[in-house]
Amino acid sequence: MKFQGSENYVATPDLMLAVNAAITLKRPLLIKGEPGTGKTMLAEEVAEALKLPLLQWHIKSTTKAQQGLYEYDAVSRLRDSQLGDDRVKDIHNYIIKGVLWQAFTADEPVALLIDEIDKADIEFPNDLLREIDRMEFHCYETRETIRAKHRPLVFITSNNEKELPDAFLRRCFFHYIKFPEPETMRQIVDVHFPGLKQELLSAAMQVFYTVRGLPGLKKKPSTSELLDWLKLLVAEDIPLEALQSKDDKVAVPPLVGALLKNEQDVSLFEKLVFMNQRNR
Numbered sequence: 001m002k003f004q005g006s007e008n009y010v011a012t013p014d015l016m017l018a019v020n021a022a023i024t025l026k027r028p029l030l031i032k033g034e035p036g037t038g039k040t041m042l043a044e045e046v047a048e049a050l051k052l053p054l055l056q057w058h059i060k061s062t063t064k065a066q067q068g069l070y071e072y073d074a075v076s077r078l079r080d081s082q083l084g085d086d087r088v089k090d091i092h093n094y095i096i097k098g099v100l101w102q103a104f105t106a107d108e109p110v111a112l113l114i115d116e117i118d119k120a121d122i123e124f125p126n127d128l129l130r131e132i133d134r135m136e137f138h139c140y141e142t143r144e145t146i147r148a149k150h151r152p153l154v155f156i157t158s159n160n161e162k163e164l165p166d167a168f169l170r171r172c173f174f175h176y177i178k179f180p181e182p183e184t185m186r187q188i189v190d191v192h193f194p195g196l197k198q199e200l201l202s203a204a205m206q207v208f209y210t211v212r213g214l215p216g217l218k219k220k221p222s223t224s225e226l227l228d229w230l231k232l233l234v235a236e237d238i239p240l241e242a243l244q245s246k247d248d249k250v251a252v253p254p255l256v257g258a259l260l261k262n263e264q265d266v267s268l269f270e271k272l273v274f275m276n277q278r279n280r
């Protein structure tokens with residue numbers, strides 16, 4: 001298996017190299033980067049390009065590692081026993097298989113996405129060390145060991161909200177997705193808006209990178225925000241002149257709510273515009 005990019009995802013050479021290195025080493029690919037830089041979409045596109053089924057595990061703050069393996073539904077078994085259901089005789093009827101169990105027992109190789117692992121408790125990565133390393137775990141209720149028939153291609157994403165344990169990091173191949181340079185960003189936009197006028201794109205990107213470069217922003221606009229903003233500009237038929245300020249002075253762009261997502265950043269930007277206008 002070798003990933004060489006896809007029509008729907010602009011992968012830089014170093015990102016493709018990282019994916020293929022993880023495949024060669026048979027280690028999980030740990031992907032970090034700003035929110036909205038395409039970490040989750042990478043797993044989806046690699047799975048599609050390599051023709052692998054994709055299992056997804058989206059992590060929340062309350063997620064426990066055990067849920068990825070299996071859960072024992074003791075409450076349902078107790079209820080069924082009170083009702084005289086014959087299902088209670090087989091404990092397998094009350095084992096809820098997690099994504100790791102499904103990935104390990106799949107008849108063909110699969111891709112597995114563990115999305116936003118840093119949202120969980122700090123012990124979450126440590127609780128998965130043995131399973132990810134040895135590709136097996138023990139189910140105590142059924143007294144069986146679940147071993148991977150085929151080693152899944154594992155993608156783990158993180159937004160850097162928490163530091164991950166060193167022992168966990170040693171078991172992964174790491175790649176940080178840098179924020180796209182303007183040329184790469186143009187390629188990304190072209191995938192989503194192939195017929196976009198270059199004059200509009202150039203003006204929009206100049207505004208976008210100006211806003212991103214504003215010091216003190218609580219949340220810088222990401223690639224996904226730029227794509228949303230462009231979609232609105234096209235849908236609302238915003239004229240090119242609305243994006244071009246006179247004398248290269250800073251101005252509030254139309255539909256700025258697609259780029260800035262909290263009141264502090266909007267207020268900061270408006271103050272910059274006001275100060276800029278006073279200096280004219």
